[in-house]
Amino acid sequence: MDTTEALQFIRDHHRGVLMVHRQDGAVQASPVTAAVDAEGRVLISSRETAFKVKHLLRDPRAAYCGFADDFYGPWVQVEGTAEILHLPDALEPLVDYYRSVAGEHPDWEDYRAAMVRDQRVLIRIQVERAGPNRSG
Numbered sequence: 001m002d003t004t005e006a007l008q009f010i011r012d013h014h015r016g017v018l019m020v021h022r023q024d025g026a027v028q029a030s031p032v033t034a035a036v037d038a039e040g041r042v043l044i045s046s047r048e049t050a051f052k053v054k055h056l057l058r059d060p061r062a063a064y065c066g067f068a069d070d071f072y073g074p075w076v077q078v079e080g081t082a083e084i085l086h087l088p089d090a091l092e093p094l095v096d097y098y099r100s101v102a103g104e105h106p107d108w109e110d111y112r113a114a115m116v117r118d119q120r121v122l123i124r125i126q127v128e129r130a131g132p133n134r135s136g
Contacts, residue, residue, distance in 0.1 A: 001076065001130055001131055001132060001133060002130060003040070003078070003127050003129075003130045005076075005130070006076040006077075006078050006127070006130035006131075007036045007040055007042075007078075007127065007130075009066060009074065009076045010034055010035070010036050010042060010064075010066045010076065010078070011035070011036050011100070013066055013067065013068050013069065014033045014034055014035060014066075014101050015031075015033060015034075015066065015067060015068075015069060016031075016032060016033075016034050016064050016065050016066035016067060017029050017030065017031055017032065017064070017065045018030045018032045018034075018044055018052060018062065018063075018064050018123070019062065019063040019064070019065070020052050020055040020056050020059070020061070020062055020082075021055060021059045021061055022055055023055070023058065028051060028052060028055060030050075030052050032044045032046075032064075033045070033101055034064060034066060035097050035100040035101050036100070037093070037096065037097075037100075037124070040127065041124040041125055041126055041127070042064055042078060042080075042124070042125040042127060043093075043097045043100075043122055043123065043124055043125075044064075044122070044123040044125075045094060045097055045098075045120055045121075045122060045123075046120070046121055046122075046123055047118055047119050047120060047121070048086065048087075048119040048120070048121050049119060052123075053084055053121055053123070056082045056084060056123065057084060060081045060082045060083065061079075061081065061082075062079070062080060062081070062082040062123070062125050063077060063078070063079045064077065064078050064079075064125060065077045066078075075132075076130060076131070076132075077130070077131050077132065078125065078127045078129065078130045079127070079128060079129045079130075080125045080126045080127045080128040080129070081125070081126050081128065082123050082124065082125045082126075083123075083124050083126075084121050084122070084123060084124075085121060085122040085123075085124060086121050087115070087116060087119070087120065087121070090115075090120065090121055090122045091112055091115060091116070093122050094115050094120055094122055095108065095111065095112070097122060098111065
């Protein structure tokens with residue numbers, strides 16, 4: 001599977017698991033909702049205070065495994081380097097993220113206020129590898 005196919009799968013299926021590295025090198029896995037931006041980066045909304053964010057700020061290596069809503073069936077894994085977009089710069093990209101995952105919000109001002117109140121950030125993963133390329 002190439003990167004283009006993997007990103008299309010993530011556009012169509014938003015559920016998955018983000019994997020990052022703890023300080024001791026162990027993997028931390030978090031269930032998340034993902035989207036893809038116009039530049040082909042995988043997007044994940046999180047809180048500034050979340051451990052996954054702290055881990056990514058220290059070590060930006062990230063992997064995301066996305067799967068269909070019924071869980072069994074096709075899936076993808078992408079790996080790459082993550083960056084954290086903080087508020088206030090993250091506010092409008094968080095609006096775009098929401099639109100791509102859930103459509104229009106009934107009250108965008110309320111949504112923006114919630115993003116500030118919750119100290120939201122946007123994780124952006126620049127995909128460097130995608131798969132699976134074989135099955136066993």
